[in-house]
Amino acid sequence: MEFRQHQLANGLTILAECNPDAYFGAYGIFVRAGSRDEQAEIGGVSHFLEHMVFKGTPTRSAEQVNLELDELGSSSNARTGEESTIYHAAVLPEFQTALIELLTDLMRPALRLEDFETEKKVIIEEIMMYQDQPPYGGHEQLMLEYFGGHPLGQSVLGTVESVGNLTPESMRNYFAQRYSPGNMALIAAGKVDFERLVEDAERLCGAWTPCTVQRPVAQVTPRSGFSTLHKPNSTLQYVLQLSPGPATEDEDRDGGSRIYWKMLDSGLAESAGIGSYEYLGAGLAMSYFCCEPKLAQENLELLNSILAEALAGVTAKELELAKQKIVAQILLASERTEARMFSVGGQWLNNQSFKTPAEIANQYRCVTLDQVNAVAKKYPLGNCRTLSIGPRTDLSPG
């Protein structure tokens, strides 16, 4: 396993974790472009652009792109979040150059009007699909309410209205501002021919013109409160809560197992848990559960008492179990080439220096009880902002 890096003169970063024993290579183009970079009137443009990238370039039609991706036997996809857009594919070693030629060409999309209007319909279908799925757009509403007018509160998908109003022109402007080579990285993991990767990148991306990219980091002022989204034909009640968390690495995963025993093992809730999300300048802890509506108030009070107890700290045994679990998960993920590619790319997105899975596992092993309990005190897991979704409209913060 060898970590390699290179930067083109125009600023494009190339990072690879080369593993000669791997069966294939996973490749990704990571762009620092997400919903937090959008003005409200172009809400959803990052995600729509991600779709449009697959609709062709000046030299390839949408159909050709799809044919070529399948001819390479690639397992390819893309994802857009609040802070990044990632295009990725995995192929057998003999297809590396062909894939890089295709992926890099896609980064200069044609954005043809006819494709734009057809794909707009697909995006609206996607928005509607999530509207029908629990928690029925609740996540977006909660983020909006928690962040207020802060760009991190904007929906990644956008709304039917904002997407409906988008034009190829506004997308082109957004593209020109974000898809500058200095704001992008070509990431690879697995059986990678790094020299060839750099050569190909020089040849294919060397002429991309750089521009200055900015991402203002406005201060977040979380808005606390409780709100309700009424869904009369939902069978279960869903509750989501946000509170501030560390903006950097999360070391505070203690809540999970207490929630398991009190809410899941007992059958009080269908699902429940807590997760952390880190952004530039802001971090979040999101706790959630869903359950039969008649149990929702009881569960909400239970969840909040568990979160409040976390403030008092965790026990040595709990920490030890959590560490074992995390370290095992890191080992399992370290064997998956695509997971390695995402890890390397994720570290680049966060401006972190590269760490191997063993180094990351070791960091977790070294976490002390005092450190965890200090984090638990610094970021109390409270019900800062709560959204209740479902047939009941009478839940209260308790």
Place this chain on the structure above:
Amino acid sequence: MTDRQAIFQHRFDNGLTLVAQSMPWLESAAFSFAIPAGCSREPARQRGLANFCCEMVFRGGGEYDNRGLVEKLESLGCDYFSSTSIYHSFFGGAMPATGLLEALGVYADVLRRPQLPEDQLEDGRMTCLQEIHSLEDDLSSRVMLELRRRFYGDPLGRHAEGVIEHVNQIALADIRSFYASCYQPRDAVIAVAGKLEWPRLLDRVTALFSDWTGRPVSDPPTVPPEHGVCHIPFSSHQTHIGIAWPCVPYNHPEYYLARGAVGVLSDGMSSRLFREVRDRRGLCYTVSANLHSLRTEGSVVCYCGTTTDNAQQSLDVLVEQFQLLSRGISEEELQRLKVQIRSGLIMQQESCRARVGNLAGDVLHLGHVRTLDEVSERINGLTTADINEWLQAHPPGPFDVVTLGEQPLELRDGIPTASAR
């Protein structure tokens, strides 16, 4: 691929099969126990019993109580799961390979010496009921489960979660009785993949399971399917469409011909359904078709989620594509599919979890494992002439359709529906 495949299989006198693949390049291992305690074994008035039993079995076994069991597995770094399907209940996990043999010992306690504790019966029941409620809110699953229920009839069309009224009535004695008759070694499979030494694994499993005994289980009576078109009225943004037609199952000699045909329909971004329904017309975000196999029956199942206004057109385009398929596939389509399948097979080898699922599935369906070389050979051996001849003899249809949404949909005149079967 050959040099990196080492597959071992042993059948014990009690009917239990152990199958394993050594993957020495990994540091992890995965395992799966398939116990012949699926929901097809439940009495007709106790739908949900198999899943409830699976839930209760995991609430303590041997020396471990509920909490001790979970803590033990977590201390081994085991990411574990359990689930129930038509024929089997599955218990499995993935973990650092160092703890594998110890984890198997924990599962011997769970599966052979469960406590089935009375004081946890109501917690277990609540957990099972919550799962049923959760399905109600998952509209695409609702459609596909209803489609399967109608297509296969009872018990093969069941889903494991069962029926609320039945789960409410299940007593601990019912669970104990189901456990006694179904949790036994005949037709059970233990699959293991990852970093392992076969002789040590075989010794360990012999010590833990070779003296397990049990009687063969008989299948409950069957109820015939309900074919045709069915609509579930529901106020939703999208209409969820499920379509099924009969096809050969996994253990059938013609399976790979069907796999080739359905692959052209649905594998990849250049597949016909993705291109015609989503890419060219923008009618949906999700569309797919897959082969589904039981022991002696199989089907092609297709799903599409689309807004109410687009729903009828989506159904029309889907059916049109199914019918066009019977006219044959092209050489280019087959070549693309072969590359995709070959890549997928090679990529699968880095994951012990993926392999363990295939090992168990192969033994359950075929009695032995198809090596990746064998699968690769069969895929490479496919020709457009063979697939097209097969498609002519077995054109898609007749169709069973289930829709959920604001408005019912119609199959155009002349489209064979399953009611005509």
